Amino acid sequence: MSRFFLSWRFLRDGLEQAAIALADNRLRSCLSVLGVAVGVAAVMAVGTISQGGRRLIFEELETFGLRSVWVFRVNEDKKPDSTRRYGTGFDNVDMDLMETSCCASVRRFSPVLQLKDRQFLIRVVSMYSNAQIIGVNHHYLDINNDRLASGRFFSPDDIAKRRNLAVIGPAVAADLFGSARDPVGHVLRIGDRKYTVVGVTEKKSRDFLSSIGSIGGQDSNNQVLIPYTSLQQQLGNKLIHFIHAESITLDRADAAALELTSFFERRHQHRYAYKSDTMARYIATAERILDGVSIIGLVAASLCLLxxxxxxxxxVSTSVLERTREIGLRKAVGATEQHILFQFLMESVLISTLGGLLGLLAGTLIGVGLAWLTAFPLTPSWQMALLGLMVSIVVGLLSGFIPAKRAARLRPVLALRYE
Known part of the structure; x- marks a missing residue:
């Protein structure tokens, strides 16, 4: 017990002496504290932005369906051409075969017939909408990770019997029916045909991806979904633009894409070439970009800490020079090298700890300020806060060790003669 009290007293005395020494050189000490604070604040800001951005991006990517797989047909000479990815190469017989026997890695799929350039006018009496019209099957809602706010989605029977039904997005519902009316059960016109609204999807938030231009103009809130067979009948053809499928697991997405492209190439005797895309690839790309941004930010923060x-x-070096005679006197009356070393290390650790705490406060304010300015929910990263504080203390120990060691090794006789 007595050893504990002696250790505590030794620590307390060291802190008091360090505080007095720093107070005697306020300007110099404050500049050093500020330097550490900037580095710690940078570490915390990088962590907050990185983790917040990662969470936002993945939450919004999830609205597309994390296990999504898309298969497109490319041009006749089998050279990928993204400007011609809408075309033939899929037919209704393919859809029937896929329902019975297709691919082990595919959980479900939907053909997609997507009209471009607002081919048909959508209206209810005198109200109009510029929504995109998409023909799909009964699996599309689950594949695309959509949810219904009201009503129901299509059944296999609706698809088979080509019923004129529609499931609309919330923006379409507001445009055509207003906010007070429930659209379910009402009729809208697409071109010259009437479609009964059977469901309204929930609103999807993709504000962050929209702000950085990463969703290609798609807006699931402003879409009208109808059975693809009904849209084919209205168009007078059997056109299918692409396949939107769901893999059984996220890890099997690439396998599902390969199985689907192989299936269509065999089915059409290699007359067409196909290309695929997966949400897993977008996720991997996003992770690489975010990791790169985080590394750059941490390098910059590390330079600030350096x-x-x-x-x-x-x-600490200046303090050692100014107090050389004091060091000699203390050693002459019995202070050991460990006592001198500890005294100057306490000064450096006190500076770095104060800088670390100030940096944590500044980093938190930066995170809160960014959240307020951007309206995105960026919350301070306490893991990075703890890391920043620990790093600042380590920086203090390492930075103060060399001058503290030099002070501890001073010979009393030479130190007392120092002018």
Whole structure:
């Protein structure tokens, strides 16, 4: 017990002496504290932005269906051409075969017939909508990770019997029926045909991806979904633009894409070439970009901490020179090298700890400010806060060690003669 009290007293005395020494050189100490604070604030800001951005991006990517797989047909000479990815190469017989026997890695699929350039006018009496019209089957809602706010989705019987039904997005519902009316059960016109609204999808938020231009103009809130067979009948053809499928697991997405493209190539005797895309690839790309941004930010923060560490080393070195006679006197009356080393290390650790705490406060304010300015829910990263504080203390120890060691090794006789 007595050893504990002696250790505590030794620590307390060291802190008091360090605080007095720093107070005697306020300007120099404050500049060093500020240097460390900038580095810690940068570490915390990078962590907050990185984790917040990662969470936002993946939450919004999830609205497309994490296990989504898309298969498109490319042009006749089998050279990928993204400007011609809408075309033939799929037919209704393919859809029937896929229902019975297709691919082991595919959970479900939907043909997609997507009208471009607003081919048909959508209206209810005198109200109009510029929504996109998409023909799909009964699996599309689950594949695309959509949910219904009201009503129901299509059944296999609706698809087989080509019923004129529609499921609309919330923006379409507001445009055509207003906010007070429930659209379910009402009729809208698509071109010259009447479709009964059987469901309304929930609103999807993709504000962050929209703000960085990463969703290609798609807006699931402004879409009208109808059975693809009904849309084919209205168009007078059997056109299918592409296949939207769901893999059984996220890890099997690439396998599902390969199985689907192989299936269509065999089915059409290699007359057409196909290309595929998966949400897993978008996720991997997003992770690489975010990791790169985080690394760049952490490198910049590390440079700030390095500058702060050099500032601490300069402060402690100057303090050693100014107090050389004091060091000699203390050693002459019995102070050991460990006592002197501890005293100057306490000064450097005190500077770095104060800088770390100030940096945490600044980093938190930066995160809150960014959240307020951008309207995105960026919350401070406490893992990065703890890391930043620990790093600042380590920087203080390392920066102060060399001048503290030099002070501890001073010979009393030479130190007392120092002018």
């Amino acid at each position: 500058v702060g560490g050099l500032g601490i080393m300069n402060v």
